[in-house]
Amino acid sequence: MDILDNLHVSKGAFGDVAAIGHGYITFPKLKGPLSTRMMFNGKEKIVWSINDYLGLATHPEVVKADAEAGQKYSMAFPMGSRIMSGHQDEHEQLEQQLADFVGKESAILFNFGYPGVFSSIDAILGRRDVVIYDEECHACIIDGVRLHLGKRMAFKHNDIDHLEKQLQKAEKIAAETGGGILVISEGVFSMRGDQGRLKEIVDLKSKYSFRLFVDDAHGFGVLGKTGAGCGEEQGCQDGIDFYFATFAKSMASIGAFLAAKDHVVKFLYYNARSQVFAKSLPMVLTLGAMKRLEILKKHPELKDKMWENAKKLRDGLAARGLSVAGGESPITPIYLHGSLEEAKNVLLDIRETHNIFCSGVIYPVVPKDVILFRLVPTARHTEADINETLDAFEQVSNKLKAGYYKSVNLMPQGV
Numbered sequence: 455m456d457i458l459d460n461l462h463v464s465k466g467a468f469g470d471v472a473a474i475g476h477g478y479i480t481f482p483k484l485k486g487p488l489s490t491r492m493m494f495n496g497k498e499k500i501v502w503s504i505n506d507y508l509g510l511a512t513h514p515e516v517v518k519a520d521a522e523a524g525q526k527y528s529m530a531f532p533m534g535s536r537i538m539s540g541h542q543d544e545h546e547q548l549e550q551q552l553a554d555f556v557g558k559e560s561a562i563l564f565n566f567g568y569p570g571v572f573s574s575i576d577a578i579l580g581r582r583d584v585v586i587y588d589e590e591c592h593a594c595i596i597d598g599v600r601l602h603l604g605k606r607m608a609f610k611h612n613d614i615d616h617l618e619k620q621l622q623k624a625e626k627i628a629a630e631t632g633g634g635i636l637v638i639s640e641g642v643f644s645m646r647g648d649q650g651r652l653k654e655i656v657d658l659k660s661k662y663s664f665r666l667f668v669d670d671a672h673g674f675g676v677l678g679k680t681g682a683g684c685g686e687e688q689g690c691q692d693g694i695d696f697y698f699a700t701f702a703k704s705m706a707s708i709g710a711f712l713a714a715k716d717h718v719v720k721f722l723y724y725n726a727r728s729q730v731f732a733k734s735l736p737m738v739l740t741l742g743a744m745k746r747l748e749i750l751k752k753h754p755e756l757k758d759k760m761w762e763n764a765k766k767l768r769d770g771l772a773a774r775g776l777s778v779a780g781g782e783s784p785i786t787p788i789y790l791h792g793s794l795e796e797a798k799n800v801l802l803d804i805r806e807t808h809n810i811f812c813s814g815v816i817y818p819v820v821p822k823d824v825i826l827f828r829l830v831p832t833a834r835h836t837e838a839d840i841n842e843t844l845d846a847f848e849q850v851s852n853k854l855k856a857g858y859y860k861s862v863n864l865m866p867q868g869v
């Protein structure tokens with residue numbers, strides 16, 4: 455068998471969608487500048503699929519800081535991995551600022567969240583340890599768990615009773631192997647927008663001996679009184695042993711960090727393979743993250759505005775009879791019911807007739823008859839963005855109930 459014969463777009467996890475909608479559903483080209491209104495296929499769309507929660511992507515001070523750092527350092531500096539030649543004072547300064555902000559002793563930077571998460575998990579766990587993770591965790595966590603050579607178990611999404619059963623099993627195994635137990639959850643689960651039940655997980659520490667890893671990609675900057683994330687929001691930050699967040703969401707950049715006890719961070723400095731064996735975070739991104747953190751701390755009104763918009767959107771959808779979940783994070787999931795064909799047509803109608811660009815999620819991510827639309831409100835969305843979107847969803851929902859999408863073909867020409 456030739457390996458290349460197996461590598462066609464119609465295969466793999468996204469095969470079906472890629473085969474029908476490459477360039478439209480998958481790999482669409484939203485033309486910049488980043489805004490709540492952007493161009494797609496030559497027409498302006500209201501955009502609800504960008505995690506620029508606080509609107510920092512286009513904040514004038516952020517844009518200025520990025521440009522000045524780019525002018526001074528280019529994307530090249532520094533060169534080499536931090537362990538060899540790419541280490542700078544600014545990396546350490548940013549790490550301490552992040553650690554202080556989330557209430558931990560120290561922090562380590564990563565170039566991206568994805569490899570940051572999986573290589574942290576890989577470094578933390580030894581083959582005698584047992585890992586227990588929420589079954590709906592992000593792919594980067596699943597990949598980290600896959601690297602683990604010892605015992606791994608999932609628990610049902612946010613099901614604390616099931617987690618407790620798994621902990622009981624894990625304790626028996628760990629007693630035999632002489633290892634420890636790591637529980638992994640997320641701060642905010644990005645599909646449904648619900649928070650991990652972290653407070654309840656931390657409470658289990660009084661009965662079981664384990665450490666907790668939380669990927670707070672969607673909570674950092676968004677949740678908690680100061681924006682320090684899910685632990686601050688739920689009042690259990692001290693119980694999170696490994697606090698992870700990416701710069702790719704509320705910070706509108708690239709990079710990530712893990713905050714923990716000082717000796718743990720020092721260990722990761724030397725053992726998180728995705729950083730040890732990779733070029734360090736460029737100065738442009740390091741200084742850019744410092745500026746973003748400064749604004750995030752100085753301007754809580756950005757977070758307040760985002761929450762105000764999220765509430766208007768959610769309340770408006772509910773008032774129009776739509777099945778809308780969430781409320782624990784700005785991520786707003788709208789649930790409709792229909793076949794896969796109907797799901798495709800609703801997405802097309804929303805995008806082509808109503809000029810709204812948002813992500814639609816179908817089977818196998820959700821059950822077969824469910825169509826999930828996921829809207830991400832930000833501080834920058836306007837009253838007009840929200841009202842037009844509410845009207846659009848009311849109309850498509852009524853058309854879906856009336857059976858309109860069963861037999862139409864709304865795919866635009868040339869797609």
Ligand SMILES: Cc1ncc(COP(=O)(O)O)c(C=O)c1O
Binds near residue numbers: 592644672700702
């Ligand atoms: C929960 C979660 N973890 C990690 C990541 C990866 O972050 P990054 O884009 O910095 O690699 C994402 C981004 O999609 C995410 O949603």
